[in-house]
Amino acid sequence: MMHKILLMGPQGSGKGTQAEKLSAQLGIPAFGMGQLLRDEIASGSDLGAKFDVILKRGDLVSDEDAAQMLKQRLAKSDTQNGYILDGYPRNLSQYAAFDFDTPTHVIVIDVPREESLKRLGGRLTCRGCGRVGAMADGLKPGDLCACGGEWYQRDDDTPAAITRRLEIYENDTSPVIAKYAELVKRIDGLGSVDEVFEKILQVLSSSQPL
Numbered sequence: 371m372m373h374k375i376l377l378m379g380p381q382g383s384g385k386g387t388q389a390e391k392l393s394a395q396l397g398i399p400a401f402g403m404g405q406l407l408r409d410e411i412a413s414g415s416d417l418g419a420k421f422d423v424i425l426k427r428g429d430l431v432s433d434e435d436a437a438q439m440l441k442q443r444l445a446k447s448d449t450q451n452g453y454i455l456d457g458y459p460r461n462l463s464q465y466a467a468f469d470f471d472t473p474t475h476v477i478v479i480d481v482p483r484e485e486s487l488k489r490l491g492g493r494l495t496c497r498g499c500g501r502v503g504a505m506a507d508g509l510k511p512g513d514l515c516a517c518g519g520e521w522y523q524r525d526d527d528t529p530a531a532i533t534r535r536l537e538i539y540e541n542d543t544s545p546v547i548a549k550y551a552e553l554v555k556r557i558d559g560l561g562s563v564d565e566v567f568e569k570i571l572q573v574l575s576s577s578q579p580l
């Protein structure tokens with residue numbers, strides 16, 4: 371069965387983790403645009419070289435160029451049974467650029483703002499290796515990671531910064547979700563990773579793709 375899945379949700383919804391689990395379960399690749407951009411640059415392609423210049427200049431890759439990269443990636447043979455897009459398209463401009471394919475499923479993981487704040491606000495990053503950890507697991511700022519680096523809270527993990535990102539998600543992504551209204555299945559993102567995953571699998575098995 372073909373699964374072309376768009377996985378949406380605010381930061382802190384756990385959609386990255388769910389995308390990985392779905393990828394393993396369905397045997398289809400999962401893509402996030404950030405990683406695709408890094409892979410494209412690492413590949414040494416003409417498009418990657420162009421992105422490298424743009425990003426080093428401190429500019430953003432245009433939605434058209436990003437969509438062109440995605441189109442090329444989705445044409446590779448490992449997507450013959452489908453793919454998962456993690457957090458794309460995230461606004462109406464990206465939605466317009468994503469005009470070369472039609473998803474079969476649009477899954478939105480809903481998490482209340484307070485829960486996102488709780489999850490993300492407790493996030494610490496290691497200065498040494500870049501690993502991400504949770505204060506909920508007993509880590510404190512200033513503790514040392516196994517690599518010897520110090521755990522700290524990044525500026526963009528402060529409550530004000532998280533609130534701003536959540537507002538951007540609500541403003542920009544809600545119109546995209548509305549465009550896909552006929553395909554959208556909403557999942558309650560509260561609960562354990564496995565509980566949320568189970569709900570996603572139920573939605574996939576009960577919905578008829580186009």
Ligand SMILES: [Zn+2]
Nearest residue numbers: 496499515517
């Ligand atoms: Zn470390």
